[in-house]
Amino acid sequence: MxxxxxxxxxxxxxxxxxxxxxxxxxxxxGDPVALMLPQTATMEDYAxxxxxLGLNESVSTQYIIYLSNLVRGDFGTSLAYxxxxxxxxxxxxxxxxELGIPSFILSVFLSIPLGVWAACRRNGxxxxxxxxxxxxxxxxxxxxxxxxxxLIFGVSLRxxxxxxxxxxxxLILPTITLTIYPLAFxxxxxxxxxxxxxxxxxxxxxxxxxxxxxxxxxxxxxxNALIPVVTIIGxxxxxxxxxxxxxxxxxxxxxxxxxxxxxxxxxxxxxxxxIVLISAIAFxxxxxxxxxxxxxxDPRIRAS
Amino acid sequence: MSELTTPVRNAQASxxxxxxRLLVKTWKRKSTPAxxxxxxxxxxxxxxxxxxxxxxxxxPNAINLRHRLQPPPWLSEAGSWEYPLGTDATGRDIFTRxxxxxxxxxxxxxxxxxxxxxxxxxxGVISGYVRGWADxxxxxxxDVQLSLPFILLAVAVALVLGRSLAVLIGIxxxxxxxxxxxxxxxxxxxxxxxxxxxxAWALGGSHWHIMTTHLLPNLLSPVFVLxxxxxxxxxxxxxxxxxxxxxxxxxxxxxxxxxxxxxxxLNSAWWLAAMPGIALAILTVAIGTVGDWLRDVTDVVTx
Numbered sequence: 001m002x003x004x005x006x007x008x009x010x011x012x013x014x015x016x017x018x019x020x021x022x023x024x025x026x027x028x029x030g031d032p033v034a035l036m037l038p039q040t041a042t043m044e045d046y047a048x049x050x051x052x053l054g055l056n057e058s059v060s061t062q063y064i065i066y067l068s069n070l071v072r073g074d075f076g077t078s079l080a081y082x083x084x085x086x087x088x089x090x091x092x093x094x095x096x097x098e099l100g101i102p103s104f105i106l107s108v109f110l111s112i113p114l115g116v117w118a119a120c121r122r123n124g125x126x127x128x129x130x131x132x133x134x135x136x137x138x139x140x141x142x143x144x145x146x147x148x149x150x151l152i153f154g155v156s157l158r159x160x161x162x163x164x165x166x167x168x169x170x171l172i173l174p175t176i177t178l179t180i181y182p183l184a185f186x187x188x189x190x191x192x193x194x195x196x197x198x199x200x201x202x203x204x205x206x207x208x209x210x211x212x213x214x215x216x217x218x219x220x221x222x223x224n225a226l227i228p229v230v231t232i233i234g235x236x237x238x239x240x241x242x243x244x245x246x247x248x249x250x251x252x253x254x255x256x257x258x259x260x261x262x263x264x265x266x267x268x269x270x271x272x273x274x275i276v277l278i279s280a281i282a283f284x285x286x287x288x289x290x291x292x293x294x295x296x297x298d299p300r301i302r303a304s
Numbered sequence: 305m306s307e308l309t310t311p312v313r314n315a316q317a318s319x320x321x322x323x324x325r326l327l328v329k330t331w332k333r334k335s336t337p338a339x340x341x342x343x344x345x346x347x348x349x350x351x352x353x354x355x356x357x358x359x360x361x362x363x364p365n366a367i368n369l370r371h372r373l374q375p376p377p378w379l380s381e382a383g384s385w386e387y388p389l390g391t392d393a394t395g396r397d398i399f400t401r402x403x404x405x406x407x408x409x410x411x412x413x414x415x416x417x418x419x420x421x422x423x424x425x426x427x428g429v430i431s432g433y434v435r436g437w438a439d440x441x442x443x444x445x446x447d448v449q450l451s452l453p454f455i456l457l458a459v460a461v462a463l464v465l466g467r468s469l470a471v472l473i474g475i476x477x478x479x480x481x482x483x484x485x486x487x488x489x490x491x492x493x494x495x496x497x498x499x500x501x502x503x504a505w506a507l508g509g510s511h512w513h514i515m516t517t518h519l520l521p522n523l524l525s526p527v528f529v530l531x532x533x534x535x536x537x538x539x540x541x542x543x544x545x546x547x548x549x550x551x552x553x554x555x556x557x558x559x560x561x562x563x564x565x566x567x568x569x570l571n572s573a574w575w576l577a578a579m580p581g582i583a584l585a586i587l588t589v590a591i592g593t594v595g596d597w598l599r600d601v602t603d604v605v606t607x
Contacts, residue, residue, distance in 0.1 A: 015451075018448055018451060139591075140584075141584060148581065151577075238453045241456065246548065263459075264550055275456055
């Protein structure tokens with residue numbers, strides 16, 4: 001089989017696993033009807049919902065119905081909104097992307113130069129400063145960073161709005177908060193990957209040829225150092241979605257993360273399940289794309 | 305995804321002496337000021353938290369509405385040294401609550417890390433040693449879990465199973481096993497090709513003998529590094545979940561839920577959120593520093 005097919009099959013298999021997991025989780029309580037109904041529901045409500053959910057069928061039939069519904073784009077009905085869960089979630093996606101995309105771009109385009117810079121000044125002052133930032137950025141919880149930013153820029157200096165999603169200025173603090181963790185993480189990764197590559201003999205060869213240092217760094221070293229970095233960038237997307245749940249809560253930003261957290265109070269399992277599934281799909285497809293690119297560009301992977 | 309392997313240095317050498325002696329030796333040779341400070345900070349935090357009831361005479365849940373929202377005495381005249389870090393919205397002492405909240409965080413961190421380590425290492429050994437379909441299946445589970453945004457999965461689990469300490473510990477333990485499994489599997493795979501391993505095999509050593517005397521000692525240093533790094537991951541996860549309201553339930557204090565309660569008072573009483581936040585940051589930076597150092601000196605590849 002060719003590598004694309006194998007990779008594609010693996011993606012489907014993984015997604016199938018995620019789907020099965022949400023199914024099992026939904027049935028774990030033993031009585032999903034009780035989970036979904038408000039506390040004031042009557043026995044008739046109970047019977048009606050149980051029948052409507054197909055819960056009088058056997059588990060295997062339920063599973064097949066569940067799968068076929070998902071394939072047709074039916075993710076169940078939101079209990080809090082009484083509308084299709086997929087619609088409820090889809091409305092919130094733009095808000096999350098508004099934070100997620102700038103954070104993603106910022107973290108990637110800041111981390112690579114900073115990581116290269118730190119690697120080139122190994123153990124120097126610049127390196128230590130950058131690595132201290134990186135350590136702190138990874139160790140501090142994002143909700144605390146968010147609250148600290150609100151305190152400093154919103155409450156004390158009154159420079160930025162502190163919560164909500166009305167103007168461009170509202171984007172600033174949540175985007176910074178969401179960016180810090182992946183930025184810190186990718187700096188560290190770029191630095192260690194660069195340090196490894198700079199030890200290779202082809203770097204010595206490039207220097208011996210008399211190439212300028214910037215050419216050695218950016219053309220010969222960086223291109224190879226980026227391979228592991230790009231893989232991890234794909235994996236960071238799951239982290240961004242998790243981070244969004246917290247950052248959106250801190251800043252009352254109406255995206256899917258806040259929706260997920262609000263759904264806990266409403267016991268809205270279909271909505272949470274939809275969010276989990278959609279993010280897993282987004283994540284798997286991105287990584288499929290990245291891995292396929294590798295198969296194309298890296299001869300070592302193509303050969304193996 | 306790239307194959308994860310762990311270079312194993314001094315494999316036979318490390319098999320002889322107990323792991324803690326090795327650790328002390330490494331520390332003597334390679335410690336840095338930052339690492340030493342971190343060890344001291346950690347010792348102080350653990351001491352304060354474990355002996356919370358001796359350090360502070362106050363009850364963490366004692367409500368005193370006459371003393372509500374008092375600032376720390378070193379910031380404002382309005383504060384009193386009875387409450388060194390001020391009081392919260394119901395007049396509870398923040399310092400005492402931080403001590404007891406730290407107990408919960410460290411307890412969950414420790415228990416969950418141990419569970420995650422045991423489960424993850426076990427599956428990693430099976431994966432790397434038995435190979436075949438067991439390996440395929442375990443690595444498939446790793447893939448499935450790593451393709452989920454974990455906080456959302458935790459939200460779903462908390463919704464279904466309810467919010468209790470046991471569920472929280474379970475969620476936290478579940479969050480880290482794949483990291484152990486991947487690294488341990490990689491290490492076992494690289495050990496399989498080594499002479500001492502092949503020799504043990506050729507001499508007819510039983511699987512049990514090979515695993516306990518030849519594999520486990522060599523897994524100690526990568527697993528130890530991962531324990532340190534994952535302890536941080538779990539403490540951050542617990543505080544994040546408590547912040548979202550699905551972790552430790554009030555009135556039991558936890559640094560995460562204290563920060564959450566303090567959010568409503570950012571304008572008037574910022575220390576409510578800031579004090580537990582600073583405590584959390586000091587703890588995680590110290591653990592992170594030690595973890596990074598261990599990773600560097602043991603040469604373990606974890607990502």
